[in-house]
Amino acid sequence: MTLSELLNNEFVYLDGGLGTMLQSLGMKAGENPVLLNITNEDMVKKVISGYVAAGSDIVCANTFGCNSYKLSGSGYTPKDIIPKAIQLAKECAGNKALVALDVSPIGMLCEPNGSMTFEQAYQYYKEQIVCAKDADIIYFATQTDLYELKAGVLAAKENSDKPVICSMSFEKSGRTFTGCDPISMVTTLKGLGVSAVGLNCSLGPSDLADVVKEFSSCSSLPIIVKPNAGLPDPVTNKYSVSAEEFAKQMSDLIPFGVKLVGGCCGTTPEHIKKLKECFDKNKYCKNTPVITSAVCSGTKTVTIDRPRIIGERINPTGKKRFKEALIKGDIDYILSQAIEQASAGADILDVNVGIPEIDEKEMMPKVIKAIQSVTDLPLQIDSSDPEALESALRVYNGKPIVNSVNGEERSLDSVLPIVKKYGAAVVGLTLDENGIPKKAEDRFDIAKNILKRADKLNISKENVFIDCLTLTASAEQEGVTETLKALHKVNQELGLKTVLGVSNISFGLPNRPLINHTFLTMALEMGLDLPIINPNIKEMTGSVRAFNMLSGYDKNAKNYIAEYSDTDTAIVSSDTGEMTIFKAVLNGLKNEAKSITENLLLKKAPLDIVNEDLIPILDKAGEDFEKGKIFLPQLILAASGAQACFEVIKNALSGDKTSVSKGRIILATVKGDIHDIGKNIVKVILQNYGYDVIDLGKDVPPELIAETAVKENIRLVGLSALMTTTLPAMEETIKLVKEKKPDTVVWVGGAVLTPDYAEKIGADYYTKDAKESVDLAKKIFSD
């Protein structure tokens, strides 16, 4: 018997609650049940045998929570327990049921919500998977974070040949605790090759009906439903839904295409017996969802059922400031570009970090992780280097677009297999060894070939998007209609979605926005699905919105009206007097601060503005803060006002040899600590004073801080910690930095620190706030 044979049955019966059954036999709340595989195998076998007798086709081994994080301190490792647990379950199952390795979440949240990295999650899962050679199925259950689950599925696929099934724990709202919804789960996992998807735990069957319906509307994979017997009483700990009632509520879900059914917390062999009796009288209702092209992040799916905007701004081509940010590792600048485009109306963000000065393979995953920590938009990974593409695809949370493959053999051979492996969508460029064909028909042929090659690898049609390539109208005027003709043909005859970078069209012509805007409208009318544009330009984003309204995609003009009926509610300063840089900065009025700086730049050198205007204002704010005339919030407000001025000045200076830098400083929150707002405030204020800050982020290992100090020849390092539990890591970091680079000055700050303690752990200085930190930097760099 195998899983695929079982799936030929009308329904597949899973087991019921394991943990709650063990508790009813005497296990205490808070105990790790997997230890019972060693200490009380009779108890474990009693429960599993009960489910086999009740009619379960698949039973879980008692391995939920059997990872080395949850086992730490127990004296056991997964290797000690998992093979034994599977053997016990096999003894109970005999030839009546298959045995699944039951895999729980690790127990820590994955980045960016927690401190566990994607790579660590992968290792924790791999450690369990390799012990499960005797299991028939690998079952990831009660998962809440799609990112962590992706790490698990990759670990399973790369280290085992067993089928993988997955269920997540959804709330009534249709989201998991980390915000994943059924469609994003299905969109991502289908591409990764799992055999069934669905939900378990959380609530009773009737409370989860809406979530099951959502699965049924989007999943072509078999659906798993394994809910709780209602909710437990906080006093008696008893679950509320009886076996009969459970079976009835579950059978109400049959019309929505449920296939693998069972129970979770609070359900018993009796629940499964009744469930089976009830379901055996019914037939499976096969699900036939409409297949649409879709991409997603960990929490948001964008279906390409109408034109969607791909934001083009995260790309260094032709942007000095962006290149500089990449070289300096100024991730915040890149993130601000992501946030700006998201709020301007982009649906998907293109991410390109290719410049000769950096290692794209290393930078790509770093930037992808950072961007997905501040936006829920799906991403398009843009690189010509297959290794960089793969490193990004691996750490991407959800289903991205790969930009791009083209008709060249070398490209098809290297890019398509990784698109398939990671379940992405792909953009195919209509060019090959001979360059870009002039004629629409020839571009169409290349598109056809790309589709054929994708099909060979089982990449389905809805995941292939074609870019017919925009040429510059000033150079090749007749090329404009060829592009549009090719696009139309691909769309109509191959039925593929199309992508087009729009802005190239106007290169070398006056009034570029007018040309771009007009070309965009023409292309949309020809069937363009994914325009790659600058969404910050209101007319471009507006065209797509208006097109969607006029074409009837935007029903009742709902989105259009929501975007444009709002009057501007921006906060206006109540002060009506003349705006000065002084007022603008102190009140944190960023727009005003920006435009005043722009005006000042017309008559003053950038560095003079820093020294004669900004720093005196900040000094005044700092002084007032010290005297207690203003408080921390107002100091931060002034800092963000000055930050806006600095952004203008940096833009003016980018590419220029003159530097505003007054000195280079490393800042980091130490290993184990994930609080970083304090450090970020210090960073902004130091930057305001013209210091170049290398921000290593939070939860930073001592080695990285020491290495960076050596590599970048840094004189001053600032460390922050907010918890007593992370002070040892701070001490360790100081020791290592001093050992590797003895002339480095290390200063520390954070809520739990005192001057005495700072001295005790070997820090050179302690500062109590951002103002003192600036004073310290001035002192160090004036020496």
Add this chain to the structure above:
Amino acid sequence: MELNRIESINKREAFRYMGFKNNKSPDKHFLALTDECEKMVLDSARPKLIYKIFDITSRCDDKVTLKDTKLVLVGKNITELLKESERCCVFAATLGVTVDALIRRLEISDITLGFIADNLASALIEQVCDNAQDTIKKSLDNALITPRFSCGYGDLPLSLQVDFLSALDAQNKIGLTVTDTMIMAPRKSVTAVFGIR
């Protein structure tokens, strides 16, 4: 369990966290920024609560043991707090990861807004706990209850956090976890215990 939406955040408390001293209130401009952040924090918060009520089985040597759980409360302070209680309530509450994501985003786009939202969220989770205690008290026929006490207060060790969460099955029930350095994730979360007389 999911909780009702709170309509406004206790801003006086949030201003105190932010560092406004001597009850000085911020100017109009700052108040407007705070209102803007309050709306964002309330919209992104998904407050959740899980609690269990345990019988106290013994109280000696500065240790309180509870029935049917591995969790043992350690320390002079907690023993003193629970000295007249026969039962106690262990609970955990969180605003969810969505608030953390909001603060992360705001810190990049405007550090001032990030700072204000961070402090408002801290005030909000305390309000959630106050409401939770009220609700639980009502469900117990208005029994007398003690103030709440958390790990890391006084001599109740921070490391007990792990046992608190596993006794409540908090990861599976409300999505709350703790790092190996005892920091809770999602960040705006509280675990606590209070006595029931």
